[in-house]
Amino acid sequence: MQTPTLFALLLLLVLVAYGTGFSRALAAARSRGGMRNLAALPTYYGTHTALWCGLPALILLGAWLAFDDPIIRSLVMGAIEDKPDTIAGRDLLYSQIQNLAAGNLFGEPSAQVKAAAERLTSLQAAASTLQTIIVLVLSLGLGAFTLLRFSPEVRAREKVEKVLRGVLVTCASAAILTTVGILLSVLFESLRFFQSVPVTEFLFGLHWSPQMALRADQVGSSGAFGAVPLFTGTLMVSAIAMFVAVPVGLMSAIYLAEYASNRVRSLAKPVIEILAGVPTVVYGFFAALTVAPFVREVATSIGLQASSESALAAGLVMGVMIIPFVSSLSDDVINAVPQSLRDGALGLGSTHSETVRKVVIPAALPGIVGGVLLAVSRAIGETMIVVMAAGLAANLTANPLESVTTVTVQIVTLLVGDQEFDSPKTLAAFALGLMLFLSTLVLNFIALHVVKKYREQYD
Amino acid sequence: MTDLTQDQVRERIEQSLAGRHRKEKLFRGLGIASIAFGVLAVLVLFTDIISKGSGAFVQTTVQLEVTYDPAVLGIDKVDEESLTWANFTGVVREALRERFPGVSGRSEKRELYSLVSTGAPFTLRNRLEANPELLGQTEKVWFAADDDVDTFYKSLDDSAEGFRGRTSDQMAAWVAQLADSGELKKRFNTTFFTNGDSREPEQAGIRAALVGSLLTLMVTLALSFPIGVAAAIYLEEFAPKNRWTDLIEVNINNLAAVPSIVFGLLGLAIFINFFELPRSAPLVGGLVLTLMTLPTIIISSRAALKAVPPSIREAAMGMGASRMQVVLHHVLPLAMPGMLTGAIIGMAQALGETAPLLMIGMVAFIVDVPGGVTDPATVLPVQIFLWADSPERAFVEKTSAAIMVLLSFLIVMNASAVWLRKKLERRW
Numbered sequence: 001m002q003t004p005t006l007f008a009l010l011l012l013l014v015l016v017a018y019g020t021g022f023s024r025a026l027a028a029a030r031s032r033g034g035m036r037n038l039a040a041l042p043t044y045y046g047t048h049t050a051l052w053c054g055l056p057a058l059i060l061l062g063a064w065l066a067f068d069d070p071i072i073r074s075l076v077m078g079a080i081e082d083k084p085d086t087i088a089g090r091d092l093l094y095s096q097i098q099n100l101a102a103g104n105l106f107g108e109p110s111a112q113v114k115a116a117a118e119r120l121t122s123l124q125a126a127a128s129t130l131q132t133i134i135v136l137v138l139s140l141g142l143g144a145f146t147l148l149r150f151s152p153e154v155r156a157r158e159k160v161e162k163v164l165r166g167v168l169v170t171c172a173s174a175a176i177l178t179t180v181g182i183l184l185s186v187l188f189e190s191l192r193f194f195q196s197v198p199v200t201e202f203l204f205g206l207h208w209s210p211q212m213a214l215r216a217d218q219v220g221s222s223g224a225f226g227a228v229p230l231f232t233g234t235l236m237v238s239a240i241a242m243f244v245a246v247p248v249g250l251m252s253a254i255y256l257a258e259y260a261s262n263r264v265r266s267l268a269k270p271v272i273e274i275l276a277g278v279p280t281v282v283y284g285f286f287a288a289l290t291v292a293p294f295v296r297e298v299a300t301s302i303g304l305q306a307s308s309e310s311a312l313a314a315g316l317v318m319g320v321m322i323i324p325f326v327s328s329l330s331d332d333v334i335n336a337v338p339q340s341l342r343d344g345a346l347g348l349g350s351t352h353s354e355t356v357r358k359v360v361i362p363a364a365l366p367g368i369v370g371g372v373l374l375a376v377s378r379a380i381g382e383t384m385i386v387v388m389a390a391g392l393a394a395n396l397t398a399n400p401l402e403s404v405t406t407v408t409v410q411i412v413t414l415l416v417g418d419q420e421f422d423s424p425k426t427l428a429a430f431a432l433g434l435m436l437f438l439s440t441l442v443l444n445f446i447a448l449h450v451v452k453k454y455r456e457q458y459d
Numbered sequence: 460m461t462d463l464t465q466d467q468v469r470e471r472i473e474q475s476l477a478g479r480h481r482k483e484k485l486f487r488g489l490g491i492a493s494i495a496f497g498v499l500a501v502l503v504l505f506t507d508i509i510s511k512g513s514g515a516f517v518q519t520t521v522q523l524e525v526t527y528d529p530a531v532l533g534i535d536k537v538d539e540e541s542l543t544w545a546n547f548t549g550v551v552r553e554a555l556r557e558r559f560p561g562v563s564g565r566s567e568k569r570e571l572y573s574l575v576s577t578g579a580p581f582t583l584r585n586r587l588e589a590n591p592e593l594l595g596q597t598e599k600v601w602f603a604a605d606d607d608v609d610t611f612y613k614s615l616d617d618s619a620e621g622f623r624g625r626t627s628d629q630m631a632a633w634v635a636q637l638a639d640s641g642e643l644k645k646r647f648n649t650t651f652f653t654n655g656d657s658r659e660p661e662q663a664g665i666r667a668a669l670v671g672s673l674l675t676l677m678v679t680l681a682l683s684f685p686i687g688v689a690a691a692i693y694l695e696e697f698a699p700k701n702r703w704t705d706l707i708e709v710n711i712n713n714l715a716a717v718p719s720i721v722f723g724l725l726g727l728a729i730f731i732n733f734f735e736l737p738r739s740a741p742l743v744g745g746l747v748l749t750l751m752t753l754p755t756i757i758i759s760s761r762a763a764l765k766a767v768p769p770s771i772r773e774a775a776m777g778m779g780a781s782r783m784q785v786v787l788h789h790v791l792p793l794a795m796p797g798m799l800t801g802a803i804i805g806m807a808q809a810l811g812e813t814a815p816l817l818m819i820g821m822v823a824f825i826v827d828v829p830g831g832v833t834d835p836a837t838v839l840p841v842q843i844f845l846w847a848d849s850p851e852r853a854f855v856e857k858t859s860a861a862i863m864v865l866l867s868f869l870i871v872m873n874a875s876a877v878w879l880r881k882k883l884e885r886r887w
Contacts, residue, residue, distance in 0.1 A: 066734055069735055070733075070735070157781065161781060161782075161783040164783060165693075165697060165783070167689060168689045168690070168692055168693035168697060169693055171685075171686045171687075171689035171690045171693065172689070172690040172693040172694055172698070172707050173707065174686055174690065174753065175690070175707055175710040175711045175714055175753065175754070175757070176706060176707060176710050178710075178714055178725070178750050178753070179710050179713065179714060181725050181729055181750075182717070182721055182722070182724070182725045184728075184729075185724060185725045185727075185728030185729050186721070186724055186725075186728070188728075189728060247493070248493045248496050248497065249493075250493075251489050251490050251492075251493035252490065252493040252494045252496075252497055254490055255487075255490025255491060255493060255494055256494070258490075259487060259490055260494075268494050268497075268498065271497070271498050271501055272494070272497040272498070272501070274501050275497065275500060275501060275504075277807065277811075277869055277873055278504065278811075278866070278869075279810075279811025279812070279813065279840050279865060279866075279869070280811070280813065280814070281811070281813045281840045281841075281843050281844050281847075282504075282508070282811075282843070282862050282865070282866065284844070284847070285508075285843065285847045285858060285859075285862060286504055286507060286508070288847065289511075289847070289855065290507050320500045320504075323496075323497055323500070324497075327497075351479050351480065351482070351483045352483060352487075353482060353483045353485075353486035353487065354479070354482075354483075356486070357486070374716060377716055377718075378716070378718075380718070381717070381718020381719070381720065381721070382718070383718070383719070383720045383813075383814035384813050384814055384844065387814075387844075388844070388847060388848075408718070408720055408814070411720055411724070411818075412720070412814070412817055412818075415723075415724075415727065415817075415818055416817055416818075416822055429724070430724060430728070433720070433721055433724040436718055436720070436721060437717065437718075437721050440716060440717060440718055440721075441713060441717075443716075444712070444713055444716045448712065
């Protein structure tokens with residue numbers, strides 16, 4: 001049976017199970033003289049039956065769909081005598097077999113492919129039948145079993161609530177699962193990468209050119225994977241961004257929190273927050289088509305050489321993007337400083353700005369530092385602006401008018417387009433991803449730690 | 460200090476006052492300047508994009524008198540097969556030659572033919588398919604002009620010379636002639652909203668990308684909202700204080716700050732390589748965006764749950780409700796407006812996201828409107844990225860227009876979130 005049909009049938013069974021459980025409970029209540037003689041409300045009996053009927057079968061079906069293709073593939077490929085050595089070769093062979101099994105014939109297949117295709121077809125048919133039978137038997141069996149065990153003494157509500165609670169725990173654990181997924185996916189591919197390129201070369205090498213030759217005898221056949229130019233490029237763009245975002249964001253937060261009248265505040269704050277809602281691809285377009293030519297023009301007019309894709313343009317625009325991030329985080333911590341401190345400072349005769357500089361900011365400093373660190377981690381991980389405006393050339397330079405490349409840009413260029421999962425070129429992207437993940441993780445931990453450790457409690 | 464008399468102290472303070480007030484003014488000025496910088500950035504960004512993109516909503520069109528001549532078309536009846544083989548290009552060229560009879564020579568003819576879009580034959584095909592009785596007749600039809608002509612004609616508004624690019628003097632003269640006789644006009648560009656992507660700017664539209672975005676967002680919403688709300692309920696209402704709960708909390712806070720591109724790597728390695736889900740599909744895009752927006756939704760849902768006063772829970776508990784009933788029957792409905800607001804903001808974030816979708820192959824060149832969540836598709840931000848990379852000058856205009864569409868969606872979503880919060884949220 002096709003999976004969607006099976007799914008619909010399962011849904012129908014669940015509905016029937018609910019109805020049966022519900023009416024059994026109603027009948028029991030009637031014969032016993034009222035609802036209060038039941039251990040739970042009829043809906044709970046219905047839900048209880050429906051859960052047993054549907055949930056295990058559904059979980060099994062999900063697991064089946066997730067794992068049947070790899071298992072069938074390994075069965076089919078295991079039966080083949082002489083396999084190609086490379087992953088790409090095996091992939092090609094398997095897709096050939098699949099095509100043949102699906103009836104799209106290209107050329108004259110070898111006997112071994114023909115046999116494998118037949119095996120694939122029969123396995124798929126068997127798997128489909130088996131799936132239908134097991135799912136339906138499980139669903140019907142458990143549903144019927146629950147109905148057989150029905151009695152007004154069954155504490156259906158507790159049982160249903162236990163299952164619901166289990167569902168809630170599972171959903172909450174999705175966050176852990178995601179982190180594990182990220183770690184596994186970048187870690188495994190990175191380890192494979194470090195088998196062909198030494199870690200030291202990757203971390204300390206000064207030359208980056210990941211192009212791998214197609215033929216062994218081609219010039220420059222081995223790519224260079226020294227990531228230092230990428231790290232410096234990332235740092236430079238982020239530093240420029242922070243030069244823009246921190247002063248502007250902090251000063252606007254101070255002005256809004258300390259000086260602005262309610263009217264100005266209610267007008268200016270949302271306008272600045274708009275900057276946070278603009279998609280990064282829009283900033284990228286703006287950086288590449290408006291800011292970069294402008295930077296270039298200004299640089300040329302004062303007699304400097306500027307590349308058309310400069311670190312400065314990308315950094316400036318990224319800074320603008322981060323302004324609302326810094327300003328709203330600082331705004332929160334500045335507002336958390338109690339009014340009594342300000343009143344005390346003003347009472348001693350300090351001016352408004354002295355109060356802010358010598359009392360409010362020091363009191364809010366841990367929160368501000370934490371916010372700035374979070375902003376740095378955001379700048380490091382930002383992708384679209386640099387992809388569109390910073391360029392691809394891995395220059396090791398300190399000149400912000402030259403084009404630089406960043407970790408995120410390289411991940412995108414290495415992974416967009418065709419990929420082979422056994423070439424260091426593709427795997428390098430995962431190693432870069434690992435670096436990116438670890439550095440943002442460390443920054444976040446430090447930020448949270450700073451905030452927690454140095455926060456003064458005023459309550 | 461003890462040496463100074465009170466008068467001397469006052470004198471010193473008064474002397475320093477001028478400097479301190481100056482600093483005060485400076486500080487205040489810096490604050491105003493920062494605000495002004497932020498507001499200016501918004502204004503520049505929006506005016507830049509609107510001024511670049513507003514042109515894309517109109518399209519230069521050329522009116523030609525075409526004859527559906529069976530001899531030129533090479534067909535004698537209108538049916539499925541003959542329409543496929545019919546030489547509509549010949550009809551368009553014939554019409555152009557009739558309009559400008561003096562043209563001769565290869566290169567001049569080529570220039571003449573390049574006045575109208577290469578999509579013109581399809582326009583004719585569609586007309587003939589809809590009205591088969593047109594065969595052998597003559598009618599006046601508006602065709603989209605070629606993108607170079609379009610760019611040139613639109614640029615005439617800004618300067619008398621206009622942007623030439625690949626438009627030759629001869630072509631400029633033809634354009635002027637057509638414009639004078641009212642046979643060349645700017646009309647509302649419906650193609651932009653009804654077509655998919657194309658290599659030809661005048662035939663490119665955002666429909667496929669819009670549908671792709673819609674499908675991706677539907678997958679994201681269907682997964683992230685229930686999971687996020689369930690997680691928030693557990694953490695806020697049930698979770699015991701233990702290691703596991705702490706671990707979950709730390710993880711959520713961290714995931715909120717993980718760069719989006721890392722989620723793309725996860726999607727590529729796990730969903731596509733391991734589970735072998737189809738590339739470029741809204742399903743995979745939705746899964747990746749779900750993982751990305753979950754922290755946002757969980758955090759805002761928890762805030763909404765926290766805002767429900769404990770007295771509600773106590774009252775329900777006192778009436779004999781179980782903890783699950785307290786949450787599902789009383790707390791959750793009261794927290795729902797806040798959760799919906801969070802969900803809308805999360806969806807707006809997902810709608811504008813590009814980087815992780817590049818990783819899972821949604822950058823492919825896709826012309827067709829996707830029909831389901833497993834069809835290859837692209838989304839609006841990725842379409843913007845692709846067009847921004849295209850060399851044709853006319854794509855700058857299209858890109859900006861697509862950005863305007865994207866931004867208006869985001870503005871509507873965020874505004875409705877604000878409206879919903881104002882309208883439904885209760886102050887206790």
